[in-house]
Amino acid sequence: MPKNSDSAPVIVVDDVHKDFKLRHTHSIKETFLAAIRRKPLTTDFHALDGISFEIAAGDAVALLGFNGSGKSTLLKLISGVIRPDRGRILTRGRIAGLIEVGAGFHPDLSGRENVYLNAAILGMSKKETQARFDEIVAFSEIEPFIDTEVKHYSSGMFLRLAFAVAIHTELDILLIDEILSVGDEPFQQKCLARIREMHAEGKTLVVVSHDLDMVSTLCSRGVLLRGGQVAFDGPSKEAVALMRA
Amino acid sequence: MTADNSVAILREPGTGLGLIDVFQRRHLLALLVRKEVQIRYRGSVLGWMWSYVKPLVQFAVFFVALGLFLGLNSSIGFYPIYLLSGFTAVTFFSEAFQNGTRSIVDNSALIKKIYLPRELFPVSSMLVATVNTIPQIIVVWVLAIIFGWSFSPLAVGAILLGVIIIAILSTGLGLLFGAINVAFRDAQSFVEIIIMCAMWASPVMYQWSMVAQHLGPVWFTVYRLNPLTPAVELFHYGFWLDLNPTSGEPLPDLWLFSLIALLTALTALVAGQLVFRKLEGRFAQEL
Numbered sequence: 001m002p003k004n005s006d007s008a009p010v011i012v013v014d015d016v017h018k019d020f021k022l023r024h025t026h027s028i029k030e031t032f033l034a035a036i037r038r039k040p041l042t043t044d045f046h047a048l049d050g051i052s053f054e055i056a057a058g059d060a061v062a063l064l065g066f067n068g069s070g071k072s073t074l075l076k077l078i079s080g081v082i083r084p085d086r087g088r089i090l091t092r093g094r095i096a097g098l099i100e101v102g103a104g105f106h107p108d109l110s111g112r113e114n115v116y117l118n119a120a121i122l123g124m125s126k127k128e129t130q131a132r133f134d135e136i137v138a139f140s141e142i143e144p145f146i147d148t149e150v151k152h153y154s155s156g157m158f159l160r161l162a163f164a165v166a167i168h169t170e171l172d173i174l175l176i177d178e179i180l181s182v183g184d185e186p187f188q189q190k191c192l193a194r195i196r197e198m199h200a201e202g203k204t205l206v207v208v209s210h211d212l213d214m215v216s217t218l219c220s221r222g223v224l225l226r227g228g229q230v231a232f233d234g235p236s237k238e239a240v241a242l243m244r245a
Numbered sequence: 246m247t248a249d250n251s252v253a254i255l256r257e258p259g260t261g262l263g264l265i266d267v268f269q270r271r272h273l274l275a276l277l278v279r280k281e282v283q284i285r286y287r288g289s290v291l292g293w294m295w296s297y298v299k300p301l302v303q304f305a306v307f308f309v310a311l312g313l314f315l316g317l318n319s320s321i322g323f324y325p326i327y328l329l330s331g332f333t334a335v336t337f338f339s340e341a342f343q344n345g346t347r348s349i350v351d352n353s354a355l356i357k358k359i360y361l362p363r364e365l366f367p368v369s370s371m372l373v374a375t376v377n378t379i380p381q382i383i384v385v386w387v388l389a390i391i392f393g394w395s396f397s398p399l400a401v402g403a404i405l406l407g408v409i410i411i412a413i414l415s416t417g418l419g420l421l422f423g424a425i426n427v428a429f430r431d432a433q434s435f436v437e438i439i440i441m442c443a444m445w446a447s448p449v450m451y452q453w454s455m456v457a458q459h460l461g462p463v464w465f466t467v468y469r470l471n472p473l474t475p476a477v478e479l480f481h482y483g484f485w486l487d488l489n490p491t492s493g494e495p496l497p498d499l500w501l502f503s504l505i506a507l508l509t510a511l512t513a514l515v516a517g518q519l520v521f522r523k524l525e526g527r528f529a530q531e532l
Contacts, residue, residue: 012255020530028431080259080360081529090255103358108284117280120273121359172253 008092009054010173010204011078015087018048018073018228047073049228050087057092057172060205062215062236064243065225071208074225075175078206093172096122102162107151111142114150115165122169132168139194140164141187160187167194173204192218216240259360259526263518266362273361277369282376296377297384300336304329311450321452322490326389330484331449333381334477338411339440341374345419346426346436353532363525364518367419371412378408389484400483407479410506414472417513424517424524427531447473448481453496469496472506472513479503 021042025031034041048070055061063071076082077089079097104121105114115136119129137143140160142153150158176195195218199205209215215236216222222239224232232239267274286292308328312318321327348366349356356363382404386394394400418436426432446468448456453474457465468474478496486493496502 009255023428023531026428026430028429031429076529078258080257081356081358083257083259083526089258091258092255093253095258097359103354106280106284108287109280113280113283117276120270120276121355121361126272 008057010057010092011055011206012090013051013053013074013078013087014089016048016051016074016077016084016089017046017086018070018077018082019085020045020047046228048077048084051225051228051230052087053223053230053233055204055206057204058199058202059221060199060207060219062219062222062239063206063208063225064212064215064222064236064239065231066243069225070228071225072177075177075206075208078173079175091173094123094170095173095175096166096169096171097175098163098166098177101166102158105150105158105162108149110149111137111146111153111161114161115146118162118165119169122166123171124169128170136161136164136168139168139190156184156187163187163191167191167198171203173206174198176205176207176209178209212240212243261362263362263522264364264368267364267368270362270365274365274369274372277365278372278376281369281373285373297381300332300381304332307332307450317451321492323392323485323488326385326392326488327481327485327490328450329388330385330480331447331477333378333385334407334411334480335444335447335449335473336381337374337378337408338415338443338473338476340377341371341412341415342418342422342440343436344370344374345415346422346433348419349423349427349528350430350532357529357532363528364420364521367423367517367521368416370419371416374415375408375412382408385484389488392488394484394487397487400487402483403479404483406503406507407476407483410472410476410479410503410510413507413514414476414510417510417515417517420517420521421513424521424528427524427528443471443473446471447477448496449477452492453478454492454494457497469498469502470505470509472509475499475503475506 021044023042024039025034025041031041051070051074063074065071073082075097077084078091079095080091102118104118106117109117115133116126116129119132119136120126124132137146140157140163142157142161145153145157150161153161174195192214195205199218205219207215207219216239219236222232222234222236223230224239224243232242286295289295291298304325308318308325312324312328318324345367348370349363352366355361356366422432422436453468456468460468475496478499482495482499486495
């Protein structure tokens, strides 16, 4: 389906600030004692300091930057897990994140039960999950074990299934955080192919990864973050070159 | 094919309608409840029997101590039914409230990574407690039938109203303390104390008439304003009064105070939701 990249944005990040208060106390007693001793209760850390950009439907954007530059914080803000302190974030359509795949998996449930539970967590209805169930299992390549409890899976099997669920959800925007470091080489290639396929279908991608070569081929646009600010926003190859410089 | 995003509008992620969203995601709620129910006693030989062993042992201990040693068994007719029906009510309350308080911290792995209406967790804790309570109610009911219970719409209505009051109250308190528990784990211990007091501040072991004797009319009114008092009395009304026991009389103004309890529970629900919404923006950071 042709996509008009000039169409209305699906993600708007407007002058977003995010500070983290690092709380030093975790009980009323500790808070009380610290207050009496006039020790600081919290320390501020500026994770994001005035970020603005827009992403159009069908774009593939890489968020680049070194550790602590605020990439993952930004992704969490877009997914809605955390909220900005100042500025605002707006999104359009269904968002699913491949952020820490398998967060919703329960070891005591079977693979089948986990597929349904996690698809529901990612916002899928029962019908949508039923319609895609076979596809998900086929992608994971673990058919014989689908009714076994997940705690008996090898870590590779676990990741395959978790990934298969996440990547088959009905969505408009896919957020990806360091996922391609999982699984073996052939499975990584298969996942990458599936992500490209989704992009070709017109889904919007926002990718965070330290694999610079992979992201610069997957994404056409790169946003380089440095010290919580946008240092560069343009073609991904240039952004990567700037980062390596 | 893309999902139809021509109709979707730009909106802020991570904001929702709270409890209303929970009921729009009934499918997920049902799966969460089923998961909890399924895994609860997995790997134990007696399995679900454990949820009956604890209240039954508690019941036996109290029956021997209060019913036999302190003589309540002879002064209160059908004391086992009296004790057991009240117990079922407070056990439901304590389980729903306690698990609701812990639910946000227990599900931190999910809350930190994926946006969901977080009210799902306290609500599902309450529903799990309900699922757990239904068979207990059936046990009391069967025993009551053996002692001569006969069906009346008012009795069944009273029990249902009692269940509804406790369900709403524990959801509201679960939301409130569950949200506070994220920043201050003290909430968990505090809740245990509240539950212990609640157990004794409602007529579970003894009769309301004993309270009325010792407290003046003002304090007896305060006693009846505790929403658990009419809730427990509604259980007694449904299961026990139906048997025409000796010294069996309904709580004075039972229906009025049941209505007040229902309103108190709804207030707790609204307050819990408001505090929850105020604090939930920081859950992912603080867990």
